[in-house]
Amino acid sequence: MDQNEVVLRAIGILTEAQNMFAALNEDPDADYELSPAFATLINEVLPTVLVPEDASPREAAETAAQAVAASALQLVHAFAFLFSELADVHDAGHSEIKSADLLQDLALRFSHPQQDEDEDED
Numbered sequence: 668m669d670q671n672e673v674v675l676r677a678i679g680i681l682t683e684a685q686n687m688f689a690a691l692n693e694d695p696d697a698d699y700e701l702s703p704a705f706a707t708l709i710n711e712v713l714p715t716v717l718v719p720e721d722a723s724p725r726e727a728a729e730t731a732a733q734a735v736a737a738s739a740l741q742l743v744h745a746f747a748f749l750f751s752e753l754a755d756v757h758d759a760g761h762s763e764i765k766s767a768d769l770l771q772d773l774a775l776r777f778s779h780p781q782q783d784e785d786e787d788e789d
């Protein structure tokens with residue numbers, strides 16, 4: 668999965684989290700279940716790990732760690748980028764820009780990266 672796709676999944680995760688916290692703020696006593704989309708977005712980023720049946724616990728752990736490390740790093744980079752974008756808007760004093768709107772704008776930009784590059788060249 669390329670970095671643009673990982674950023675899009677991270678935006679989806681943040682959007683789902685915003686929805687969850689908004690629902691909890693409206694009714695703190697409600698039982699709120701995590702959206703299936705939340706788990707789906709995370710599972711799309713992380714690879715399936717196949718561990719040989721005869722692997723020792725240590726070998727199984729090493730296999731899993733090696734398989735997940737690169738994807739986890741991509742996800743951390745995506746969240747760090749998104750945090751930076753949100754922080755820049757906040758620090759610039761743009762209180763009229765809602766975080767959900769910024770995430771939506773970023774999702775559109777990352778959905779069509781070639782189009783953005785073409786516009787920059789004009």
